[in-house]
Structures are given as structure tokens and as C-alpha cells.
Amino acid sequence: MPPTSPTVRIVEVGPRDGLQNIATHIPTSTKLDLIQRLHHAGLKSIELTSVVSPRKIPQLADCRDLLQHSLIRSLASDPHLRLPVLVPNLRGLEIAHSLDVKEVAVFISATEGFSRANINCTVGQGIERAREVASHAIAAGLAVRGYVSCIFSDPFDGLTSPAAVLRCVGALLDAGCYEVSLGDTLGVGSPATVRSLIRYLTDAGIPVSRLAGHFHDTYGRGVANVWEAYTCGVRVFDSSVAGLGGCPFAPGAKGNVATEDVAYMFHNAGIETGIDLASLVDTGAWISKQLADLDSTQNAIAAAGRVGTNSASQMSSSQKHAAQQSWRLRDVGVLV
Numbered sequence: 240m241p242p243t244s245p246t247v248r249i250v251e252v253g254p255r256d257g258l259q260n261i262a263t264h265i266p267t268s269t270k271l272d273l274i275q276r277l278h279h280a281g282l283k284s285i286e287l288t289s290v291v292s293p294r295k296i297p298q299l300a301d302c303r304d305l306l307q308h309s310l311i312r313s314l315a316s317d318p319h320l321r322l323p324v325l326v327p328n329l330r331g332l333e334i335a336h337s338l339d340v341k342e343v344a345v346f347i348s349a350t351e352g353f354s355r356a357n358i359n360c361t362v363g364q365g366i367e368r369a370r371e372v373a374s375h376a377i378a379a380g381l382a383v384r385g386y387v388s389c390i391f392s393d394p395f396d397g398l399t400s401p402a403a404v405l406r407c408v409g410a411l412l413d414a415g416c417y418e419v420s421l422g423d424t425l426g427v428g429s430p431a432t433v434r435s436l437i438r439y440l441t442d443a444g445i446p447v448s449r450l451a452g453h454f455h456d457t458y459g460r461g462v463a464n465v466w467e468a469y470t471c472g473v474r475v476f477d478s479s480v481a482g483l484g485g486c487p488f489a490p491g492a493k494g495n496v497a498t499e500d501v502a503y504m505f506h507n508a509g510i511e512t513g514i515d516l517a518s519l520v521d522t523g524a525w526i527s528k529q530l531a532d533l534d535s536t537q538n539a540i541a542a543a544g545r546v547g548t549n550s551a552s553q554m555s556s557s558q559k560h561a562a563q564q565s566w567r568l569r570d571v572g573v574l575v
């Protein structure tokens with residue numbers, strides 16, 4: 240028998256982890272609509288955005304506008320909801336705190352190569368930074384969630400040692416994180432490696448109740464990995480509606496495991512998630528259509544801009560902005 244209760248908590252990361260890797264400029268209103276639909280579908284934990292430099296992640300440049308919006312303010316007043324915001328440093332925390340965010344997420348990479356590429360520091364420096372952000376956040380009364388990325392493999396360094404993951408998980412729990420999400424950023428994990436890592440961590444004294452699973456679906460093993468982690472006692476899983484997102488280091492990679500797939504799997508096994516699956520499926524279809532429509536509109540604007548100066552000069556400033564966005568290469572941002 241699994242050691243803890245049969246219900247699971249799904250942390251919807253689509254608005255942050257999903258959208259941040261999409262090059263097409265998405266209006267803030269669409270993001271707000273997405274968050275509202277996810278809320279109506281019964282999701283009680285939704286990662287809203289990340290307070291990062293607009294240069295690093297242009298897609299999330301509207302984080303302040305989003306967090307100040309009356310919809311978000313109203314959701315934030317509901318004590319039953321968890322609405323974490325990813326913050327990479329103290330500056331991000333200050334901004335989030337000034338916008339009345341009640342929960343932040345901090346992140347570190349278990350591996351040196353990804354840590355350098357993603358946040359330009361060593362693993363040790365990343366741990367120190369996360370510890371500092373967490374301690375300030377906790378002192379200010381905020382809840383802190385932790386992420387460890389590259390739990391199985393690093394795009395530069397190869398396989399990740401379980402000891403490296405343990406070091407990071409232990410440091411984040413010591414820093415006061417209420418739970419740590421294990422991020423298979425590249426989606427290379429399999430049920431066997433998931434089981435082996437969770438066993439390693441729990442054998443070393445990490446309570447399984449403090450762990451969450453964050454499995455990308457790059458090779459189609461996301462749902463299997465979630466199930467395996469469930470059978471090991473993990474009860475919290477990150478997922479993204481419509482499987483939004485991906486990793487720029489793995490060309491053609493799919494994104495996070497889809498919330499619809501995870502919810503279906505659990506419901507089918509008689510395990511409660513609190514999600515209204517029909518409403519969630521509608522939301523997934525809706526955001527997929529929004530993104531497809533935005534993509535074709537922006538490609539048309541960009542094409543008009545290439546046709547000649549006349550058509551380009553007739554574009555509004557917002558159209559020009561959108562056209563620039565569609566040409567911008569995806570930057571290596573803050574990835575989990």
C-alpha cells in the first residue's frame with residue numbers, strides 16, 4: 240500500500256513553465272484568461288509567472304502587469320489557492336513581495352553545466368542564492384517552494400549523480416522550502432530511474448511527503464514517470480495544460496507532461512485530483528487554438544513587414560512589436 244493518502248495535488252505550471260518557452264508573443268489578457276480557466280477547472284495550485292528580466296524571457300516581461308491585475312488579486316485572496324511565482328534572485332523576490340505575492344518558488348540545478356547556462360553560476364553559488372532568497376521570503380511571511388532541475392541528466396555534463404540531487408534537495412529543505420519539486424528538465428527519466436532516485440533520496444532521510452515530481456514529456460514517458468513516483472509515495476505533481484512548453488536544449492522536445500493526461504490517469508485509477516477533466520480538456524483545446532491563431536497572425540504580420548516598406552509603415556506599433564517578437568530567437572532563459 241502507498242504510505243500516504245490516495246489524493247494527489249497537481250501544480251499547474253503552464254502559465255509559467257509552459258508559456259516561457261513559446262516564442263510567439265502572447266497578450267497578457269490571454270494569460271489571465273488561461274489562469275481563470277484553469278482555476279475554474281478546479282486547479283488549486285497554479286504557478287502564475289516568473290519575475291525575471293524581460294531580456295532573459297521576453298514572454299514573461301508582463302509579469303508585473305499580470306500580478307497587479309484585479310483577477311490575480313482576487314484569486315490571491317482565496318486561502319485555498321496556492322499561486323507561486325518563480326523568482327531567480329532577491330530583486331525578483333522584492334518585486335513579487337511588493338505585488339502581494341504570497342508564495343514564491345526558487346530553483347537550482349543539480350548539475351554544473353546547466354547551472355552555468357541557465358543562471359550563470361555554479362551549483363554551490365546557486366544553492367547560496369536560493370538559500371538567501373528563501374530566508375528573506377520566509378522572514379517576510381511568504382511560503383517557498385523549491386525546484387531542482389536536471390535530476391537525471393544535463394545537456395552538457397551527461398548523467399546526473401543521485402548524490403548531486405540529494406545535496407540540492409537537502410539544501411532547499413534546510414533553507415525552509417515546504418516542498419521540493421524534482422525536475423526532469425530534459426525528460427530523459429524512465430520509471431526505473433524515477434524509482435531508483437526517489438528510493439535513494441528517501442533512504443537518505445528525505446521525507447517523501449516533501450517531494451514533488453516535475454516530469455517533462457520529451458520522450459513520451461511523462462505519465463509513466465508520474466505513476467511510478469506515485470507508487471513510491473509522491474503525492475504532488477507539476478504538469479502543464481496541453482503539455483505546453485519544452486526545452487530549447489532538446490530540439491523538437493515536447494513540454495511538460497500534460498495536466499489532462501495526468502488527471503485522466505489518476506481519475507481512471509480512482510485517485511482524486513479535484514480537477515474537472517471536461518473543463519480542463521476544454522481549456523487545453525482553447526489555449527492551443529489561441530497559440531495557433533497568434534502564431535499565424537504574427538507570421539502574417541512579419542510577412543507583411545518583409546513585403547515592402549509600405550505595408551510595414553502601415554503597421555501599428557503593437558503590430559510592429561509583435562513582428563519583432565516573432566523574429567526574435569528564443570533566449571536561454573530561466574528554465575526548470
Ligand SMILES: [Zn+2]
Nearest residue numbers: 256424495575
Ligand atoms: Zn519544467
